[in-house]
Amino acid sequence: MGCGFFQIGGFYMTILDRNEIWAQAFELGEMILRTPEVDHYKKCEQQMNDNKELASMVAKFKEMQENYDRLAEYSQGAHLDSLRQDMRKMQTELDAYPEVQAYKAAMGKVDELLQAVTGKIAATISEKSGE
Structure with a gap:
């Protein structure tokens, strides 16, 4: 599918193919x-990584999550409950670190930005599709 033009009111609009849209999405990214x-998110992540004790705990937590996911895919039972409780305990310990709190807050701000961009795209499509 190539590019084409169509007219809305007095304006000519370009029809884009998927590759052109992906290129624009890449640019937006x-x-x-x-x-x-x-930028703030990256700095917070770096601060977490610079704290060796915290980085070690995060790595251990991720390993526990992977083990849990792998086990939960094929089984159920008390062993999963125990692992889930261990993960909750470790999450509480991790959340006590100021670096983790800052990282989560920064991640929330990035998520808000991405949701705002997605919302703007959706609103533009809704507005313009009726023209």
Whole structure:
């Protein structure tokens, strides 16, 4: 499918193919990477990684999550409950670190930005599709 033109009112609109849309999405992603929200998120992530004790706990927690997911895929039972409780305990310990709190807050800001962008795209499509 190539590009074409169609007229809405006095304006000519270009019809884009998927590759052109993907290219624009890539550019939008590049722009989002340069926002203060993403910059702050990266700094918070680096602070977590710089704390060796915290980085070790995070790695252990991720390993526990992977084990839980693998086991839960094929079985159920008390062993999963025990692992889930261990994960909750470790999550509570992790959440006590100021670096983790800052990281989660920064992640929330990035999520808000992405949701706002997605909402704007959806609103534009809804508005313009009726024209």
